[in-house]
Amino acid sequence: MNNILNQIGIENYIFLSVILFCIGVFGVLYRRNAIIVFMSIEIMLNAVNLLFVAFSTYHQDAQGQVFVFFSMAVAAAEVAVGLAILVSIFRNLGSITIDNLKNLKG
Amino acid sequence: MSTVLILFCVLSAITLSTAFLTIFSKNPIHSAIYLVICFFSIAGHYLLLNAQFLAIVHIIVYSGAIMILFLFTIMLMNLNEQREVYRPRITRLGAIVSFCLICLVLITIFINSKPIVGEYTSTGEDYQSIKVLGKILLNEYMVPFEFASILLLVAMIGTVLLSKKEKLEK
Numbered sequence: 001m002n003n004i005l006n007q008i009g010i011e012n013y014i015f016l017s018v019i020l021f022c023i024g025v026f027g028v029l030y031r032r033n034a035i036i037v038f039m040s041i042e043i044m045l046n047a048v049n050l051l052f053v054a055f056s057t058y059h060q061d062a063q064g065q066v067f068v069f070f071s072m073a074v075a076a077a078e079v080a081v082g083l084a085i086l087v088s089i090f091r092n093l094g095s096i097t098i099d100n101l102k103n104l105k106g
Numbered sequence: 107m108s109t110v111l112i113l114f115c116v117l118s119a120i121t122l123s124t125a126f127l128t129i130f131s132k133n134p135i136h137s138a139i140y141l142v143i144c145f146f147s148i149a150g151h152y153l154l155l156n157a158q159f160l161a162i163v164h165i166i167v168y169s170g171a172i173m174i175l176f177l178f179t180i181m182l183m184n185l186n187e188q189r190e191v192y193r194p195r196i197t198r199l200g201a202i203v204s205f206c207l208i209c210l211v212l213i214t215i216f217i218n219s220k221p222i223v224g225e226y227t228s229t230g231e232d233y234q235s236i237k238v239l240g241k242i243l244l245n246e247y248m249v250p251f252e253f254a255s256i257l258l259l260v261a262m263i264g265t266v267l268l269s270k271k272e273k274l275e276k
Binding site for chain 2: 026033085
């Protein structure tokens with residue numbers, strides 16, 4: 001298990017993370033449901049975390065994994081606050097379709 | 107092909123296909139379930155990279171906490187397929203085109219930067235066990251660690267305040 005990147009190669013992890021990140025961007029652009037948009041943001045965060053861990057293994061350095069811990073804490077806080085905002089939007093408007101949120105439009 | 111490479115390919119296929127299914131499935135509950143599978147396969151990638159503690163934390167935080175939160179919110183809002191509104195066709199076409207373009211540009215960049223990535227060397231040094239991670243987290247990253255706890259506390263208070271029902275003014 002020690003020379004895992006010799007067998008797989010860091011390029012494969014880079015390509016996997018890039019495609020996963022692009023899927024996240026695609027989800028944000030494609031759907032109107034705000035919850036699915038949030039899930040796409042989670043996919044993007046996970047793609048970046050995966051690349052952090054891969055490069056942490058590549059450089060034999062634990063700091064990449066420590067950064068992943070902090071990014072997980074921020075993701076948890078972000079999801080909690082975001083879903084609370086979505087719930088209050090749903091209470092006020094009756095739907096969470098993001099195109100309905102145009103009160104600020106002149 | 108070695109078994110590790112086959113394992114990597116299978117895990118990657120699961121990750122990418124469930125990520126796509128998350129976006130394309132019409133029912134939000136199905137999306138959440140597919141996202142759970144996606145997170146489990148990413149935890150499998152962490153295990154493959156020999157980061158066991160991170161894999162366990164990932165399963166606990168993402169598949170445990172965050173997805174339960176998502177499922178509760180979906181059930182609270184009573185979303186289903188009938189109420190789903192889709193974007194106009196031109197916007198969806200634009201989304202697909204921009205997805206292909208972003209993929210093309212980023213992959214081309216990383217293919218061209220391939221010579222910079224050198225060979226992988228293993229020094230045999232322990233760098234990702236719980237012991238080492240704990241020492242680094244509580245020595246070098248002590249202040250960010252405490253700030254993370256403050257962040258979580260503030261997020262908890264904010265969530266309670268936001269989701270509390272407002273009293274009607276008399």
